[in-house]
Amino acid sequence: MSASPSPYLTQESEYNLSEDVVTKITEMAASFPEKNSALIPALHLIQDQFGWVPPPTIKQLAQLLKTTPNKIYGVLTFYTMFNLKPVGKYHIQICRNVSCSLLGAKHIIDYLTKKLHIQVGETTADGKFTLTLVECLGACGMAPVMMINDKYYENLDEKKVDQILKTLK
Amino acid sequence: MIQETKVLTRHENVSGMEEVENYIRDGGYEGLKKALTMLPQEIVEEVKKSFLRGRGGAGFPTGYKWSFLPKEKTKPHYLICNADEGEPGTFKDRVIMEHDPLLLIEGMTISGYAIQSELGVIYIRGEFKWIAEKLECAIDNARRANLLGKNIMGKGFDFDIVVMRGAGAYICGEETALIESIEGKRGQPRVKPPFPAGVGLYDCPTIINNVETLACIPIILQNDADAFKRMGSFQSAGTKLYGISGHVNKPGLYEYPFGTNLKYLIMQAAGGIRNGKKLKAVIPGGLSSPILKADEINLDMDFDSCVKANTMLGSGGIIVIDEDTPIPEVALTTVNFFVHESCGQCIPCREGLSKIQQILTALLDGKGQNGSIETMLKITQSVNGSTLCPMGDAAAMAIQSMITKFREEFDTLLK
Numbered sequence: 092m093s094a095s096p097s098p099y100l101t102q103e104s105e106y107n108l109s110e111d112v113v114t115k116i117t118e119m120a121a122s123f124p125e126k127n128s129a130l131i132p133a134l135h136l137i138q139d140q141f142g143w144v145p146p147p148t149i150k151q152l153a154q155l156l157k158t159t160p161n162k163i164y165g166v167l168t169f170y171t172m173f174n175l176k177p178v179g180k181y182h183i184q185i186c187r188n189v190s191c192s193l194l195g196a197k198h199i200i201d202y203l204t205k206k207l208h209i210q211v212g213e214t215t216a217d218g219k220f221t222l223t224l225v226e227c228l229g230a231c232g233m234a235p236v237m238m239i240n241d242k243y244y245e246n247l248d249e250k251k252v253d254q255i256l257k258t259l260k
Numbered sequence: 261m262i263q264e265t266k267v268l269t270r271h272e273n274v275s276g277m278e279e280v281e282n283y284i285r286d287g288g289y290e291g292l293k294k295a296l297t298m299l300p301q302e303i304v305e306e307v308k309k310s311f312l313r314g315r316g317g318a319g320f321p322t323g324y325k326w327s328f329l330p331k332e333k334t335k336p337h338y339l340i341c342n343a344d345e346g347e348p349g350t351f352k353d354r355v356i357m358e359h360d361p362l363l364l365i366e367g368m369t370i371s372g373y374a375i376q377s378e379l380g381v382i383y384i385r386g387e388f389k390w391i392a393e394k395l396e397c398a399i400d401n402a403r404r405a406n407l408l409g410k411n412i413m414g415k416g417f418d419f420d421i422v423v424m425r426g427a428g429a430y431i432c433g434e435e436t437a438l439i440e441s442i443e444g445k446r447g448q449p450r451v452k453p454p455f456p457a458g459v460g461l462y463d464c465p466t467i468i469n470n471v472e473t474l475a476c477i478p479i480i481l482q483n484d485a486d487a488f489k490r491m492g493s494f495q496s497a498g499t500k501l502y503g504i505s506g507h508v509n510k511p512g513l514y515e516y517p518f519g520t521n522l523k524y525l526i527m528q529a530a531g532g533i534r535n536g537k538k539l540k541a542v543i544p545g546g547l548s549s550p551i552l553k554a555d556e557i558n559l560d561m562d563f564d565s566c567v568k569a570n571t572m573l574g575s576g577g578i579i580v581i582d583e584d585t586p587i588p589e590v591a592l593t594t595v596n597f598f599v600h601e602s603c604g605q606c607i608p609c610r611e612g613l614s615k616i617q618q619i620l621t622a623l624l625d626g627k628g629q630n631g632s633i634e635t636m637l638k639i640t641q642s643v644n645g646s647t648l649c650p651m652g653d654a655a656a657m658a659i660q661s662m663i664t665k666f667r668e669e670f671d672t673l674l675k
């Protein structure tokens with residue numbers, strides 16, 4: 092990442108929940124017997140809007156769900172799918188669990204780090220790709236497997252990885 | 261040759277099954293139609309008679325679980341469908357949800373009627389976003405056709421379903437952690453008892469069943485309990501989805517009668533070992549199940565036979581490992597997973613597993629110390645039975661089985 096100021100210091104106005112997200116969160120809260128059940132769905136919606144969960148949005152969410160930012164933060168940090176800092180335009184999450192390892196996940200991971208010139212956990216300098224390792228994605232019969240943003244890519248090999256990356260502008 | 265019996269996966273290669281008309285044209289909703297002419301208690305009895313056992317891993321008889329609800333309904337009852345599908349090696353529930361979402365929805369509606377619930381929640385792993393959307397679409401379709409919502413089929417029964425996506429925590433597949441997660445909390449298992457059938461979601465009586473379990477309910481109702489029993493083996497009725505991954509020629513999902521032989525599944529159904537290699541080991545029921553050696557796979561894949569063979573049927577996720585694979589490496593991947601997923605509440609699970617991780621990492625780096633294998637075994641024994649949820653135990657047993665059954669490979673690392 093470049094030397095941008097800590098997200099905790101950024102202007103809140105940059106991170107206003109969109110009207111659409113607020114409506115959806117309110118609807119979600121109404122579909123459960125208790126409001127708090129909308130918390131995890133709401134965090135997904137926020138991440139869909141910003142690509143991560145910016146701290147100022149936590150305050151807004153706390154007000155919507157009548158809870159405290161601290162409680163939300165405790166939940167947010169428990170779940171690995173929520174990004175606590177910005178990620179690249181394309182977030183590559185590659186499975187390193189047993190079935191994928193047996194069919195060469197390690198090789199694909201090495202190939203990606205070389206191709207993108209980053210280590211696992213890093214984002215490319217142009218902000219385009221972030222590479223993360225994850226546990227089993229529930230696609231073991233199609234190993235090795237990765238996810239880019241919301242989409243699954245299965246039965247990977249070097250050639251397939253090349254083709255996939257080429258389509259991502 | 262054993263015939264593949266496609267019941268739950270019969271629409272695997274058909275599209276459009278989220279449309280009510282297509283599903284009904286193929287016999288769908290006959291089960292619900294029949295169920296709504298019966299008393300809830302009669303359905304519970306029929307499910308008991310069918311010998312249906314939970315497909316989420318533990319194999320608990322479904323009808324009996326349902327009958328643990330309070331006799332008098334004083335609070336709302338909730339039905340939760342466990343679609344967390346987190347157990348490594350497992351990719352089965354997604355096939356039902358992707359290709360036959362209304363089968364699950366019909367199953368939940370019948371189950372909701374049987375347990376007198378008005379709300380069902382499908383808790384699906386967060387990564388399956390497109391599947392969650394498909395389920396939502398199918399739910400909308402069912403609502404429009406008066407098959408969900410108020411006064412279903414004009415029979416005075418109200419029931420609805422909401423879909424909620426998890427967010428990448430394996431432990432949320434454990435039923436009480438899952439309830440916490442639906443309540444908007446960290447997914448940390450609760451102390452049991454009380455069991456969810458008494459005190460569950462929002463402290464109300466709650467039934468939690470796996471996707472595959474709930475998808476069997478319409479099949480049982482359409483015909484009857486006996487027809488369902490005849491599809492499986494004596495103790496384990498119906499069919500089973502077996503996911504086969506790893507070093508086989510044809511990895512994939514296979515549906516066979518419950519109790520089909522493991523050797524048959526690997527060598528025939530999945531086409532045997534890749535590249536003409538020999539088999540070394542098999543993890544038969546997801547990563548939590550103890551490993552088997554190549555000469556132990558003449559095994560009927562049902563709950564009881566697996567227990568007799570000191571392993572578990574678990575989720576039916578079969579991971580096949582060939583002769584070229586070092587088991588200590590598999591063990592490290594396994595322990596890395598469990599350390600990553602431990603919710604941190606119990607010391608043996610949190611500390612014990614990461615100690616094993618340290619020792620094993622050192623061992624594989626050529627920095628093992630004398631006695632370190634014994635230390636790992638001792639830790640796995642100390643986890644045994646001393647944790648809040650079954651994860652700590654399962655992880656310990658899985659690792660212990662790899663060390664004891666392939667001891668010489670670990671010993672070699674010390675030389």
Ligand SMILES: Cc1cc2nc3c(=O)[nH]c(=O)nc-3n(C[C@H](O)[C@H](O)[C@H](O)COP(=O)(O)O)c2cc1C
Binds near residue numbers: 317
């Ligand atoms: C650590 C852990 C993870 C689990 N993960 C799942 C899962 O992903 N899916 C599932 O259906 N059951 C899972 N279970 C089992 C559930 O706790 C529960 O027993 C099951 O959903 C009950 O459904 P059934 O009676 O239909 O089998 C898990 C259990 C543990 C201890």
Ligand code: SF4
Binds near residue numbers: 604609
């Ligand atoms: S055994 Fe592990 S995962 Fe289960 S409650 Fe204890 S610490 Fe959490």
Ligand code: FES
Binds near residue numbers: 186190226227348
């Ligand atoms: S092990 Fe990679 S998807 Fe399951």
